[in-house]
Amino acid sequence: MDLLEGERTQAPAEVEQSGRQEKVPLIELQVREYIGTFLWLGFLLALTASVKVPLDSSPKAAAVSISKAPWVFGAIQWLLQQWPAWLSGWVLPLLSMAVLFTLPWWGQKVGKMWVWIIFLILSLVWVGLTFLYMFMG
Amino acid sequence: MGKQGNNSFMGHIRPRQIRTGALRLRATFCLGGFSFLAFIVLTITGVLLLFYYQPGDRAFASLSELNSVLPYGGFVRSLHFWAGQMMVISVFMHMVRVVWSRAYRPLRELNWITGVVLFGLTVILDYSGYLLRGGQESGAAATVGQALFTSLPGGQALATVFFGQPSPLNGSTLNMFVWHAFILAGAVGFLQLFHFWRIRRGGGVRPL
Structure with a gap:
């Protein structure tokens, strides 16, 4: 074993050959992550400074008729306005989650392209309903 | 860590060397890392809010x-x-x-399932945070959520555990606060660390 180690071609100190891909020190990745972190934090701070988050209507004010869901539940709220609660609030969301959970299994059964199509349709329906609720109520 | 470094938790999360392919930004677009960064910001700002926020009847007034x-x-x-x-x-x-990159395929199924759970918990965290605003909108959203729970057999008890006793004019309750600030946030934090460890263990060292 030592003999084999000794015969191995010396790689540069910071770069080691491994299979088809070179290996580099972790710092190379960390630099990219730090740059991404600063850009993302900059965007978040700019968003926070420029778009003020309003308070809700005070519970002590005159009650107004509100049926408003947070945008993440906009799709379910839209469905609730069309169909019964058991279907819109439980069956369809849980069915969608079940499809997501079993995606690796579907990949083996129907192939990668169909998995992508199933996921895309599911995503577009939920995102589409969310936008429908946000902009059309 | 010593000689066991590469087998330890930190060894998996932060190995000394990585493959050059791992440096490609388009491999991940750093979206998982951005999610974790958002969670860190949420934790820090959430702790700061804890010093002043009062759940329940005083929720709206304290936020105001x-x-x-x-x-x-x-x-x-x-x-x-x-x-x-x-x-x-x-x-x-x-x-x-x-x-898109088919990273859900075998050997990585558990990563995928953990990710789906994290997505579900993140959405529920967002909803529970909305209820803690304590205004009429949060009261309406809590009423819808409660109605969904009570439509289930035995759902009344579940609704009480999760929502407490919110009013239609104020969705903030101590129960919801505990779920949002401690149980759900703690579960998301733990699952994220597990998720990262599994990804790194499977050799997936990429820009987070």
Whole structure:
């Protein structure tokens, strides 16, 4: 074993050959992550400074008729306005989650392209309903 | 860590050397890392909000004071809000990227399942945070959620455990606060660390 180690071609100190891909020190990745972190934090701070988050209507004010869901539940709220609660609030969301959970299994059964199509349709329906609720109520 | 370094938790999360392919930005677009970053911002701002926020009947009043009287209170609250929205979006985009690159395939099924659970919990965290605003909108959203639970057999008990006794004019309760600030947030934090460890253990060292 030592003999084999000794015969191995010396790689540069910071770069080691491994299979088809070179290996580099972790710092190379960390630099990219730090740059991404600063850009993302900059965007978040700019968003926070420029778009003020309003308070809700005070519970002590005159009650107004509100049926408003947070945008993440906009799709379910839209469905609730069309169909019964058991279907819109439980069956369809849980069915969608079940499809997501079993995606690796579907990949083996129907192939990668169909998995992508199933996921895309599911995503577009939920995102589409969310936008429908946000902009059309 | 010593000689066991590469087998330890930190050894998996932060190995000394990585393959050059791992440096490609388009491998992940850093979406998982951005989600985690949002969670860190949410944790820090959430802890700051804990010093002043009072769940229950005083929720709206405490937020109103925090927003208008406390120095930088409104900024911290806005930062918490926007980090929450960006976390939901980045987790979803991360899932799209994972499906597109077929990173859900065997040996990585558990990563995928953990990711789906994290997505579900993130959405519920966002909803529970919305209820803690304590205004009429949050009361309406809590009423809808309660109605969904009570439509299930035995759902009344579940609704009480999760929502407490919110009024239609105020969704903030101690129960919801505990779920949001401790149980759900703690579960998301733990699952994220597990998720990262599994990804690194499977050899997936990429820009987070």
